[in-house]
Amino acid sequence: KNKCDLEDKRNVTTEEARAYADENGLFFFETSAKTAVNVNEIFYEIAKKLPRAQTTQNTTGMVLVDKPAQGSQSASCCS
Numbered sequence: 001k002n003k004c005d006l007e008d009k010r011n012v013t014t015e016e017a018r019a020y021a022d023e024n025g026l027f028f029f030e031t032s033a034k035t036a037v038n039v040n041e042i043f044y045e046i047a048k049k050l051p052r053a054q055t056t057q058n059t060t061g062m063v064l065v066d067k068p069a070q071g072s073q074s075a076s077c078c079s
Contacts, residue, residue, distance in 0.1 A: 027042060027045055027046070029041060029042045029045075
């Protein structure tokens with residue numbers, strides 16, 4: 001819930017919002033963009049729930065390397 005710094009203008013109580021989040025498997029953070037309360041924390045929690053990147057194994061036995069940067073190429077062994 002955003003604007004936790006404006007408690008007097010709430011339409012939903014903290015308890016109601018927290019209960020709704022719990023019932024629906026959602027995060028509940030009171031945040032404020034104005035004061036930055038809990039802004040980083042909610043992004044950290046979301047990031048922790050994201051699936052981790054899958055690493056692929058090299059099954060061919062080949063090793064791929066980047067081409068050297070232009071201008072740093074050495075003479076070819078076959079020229």
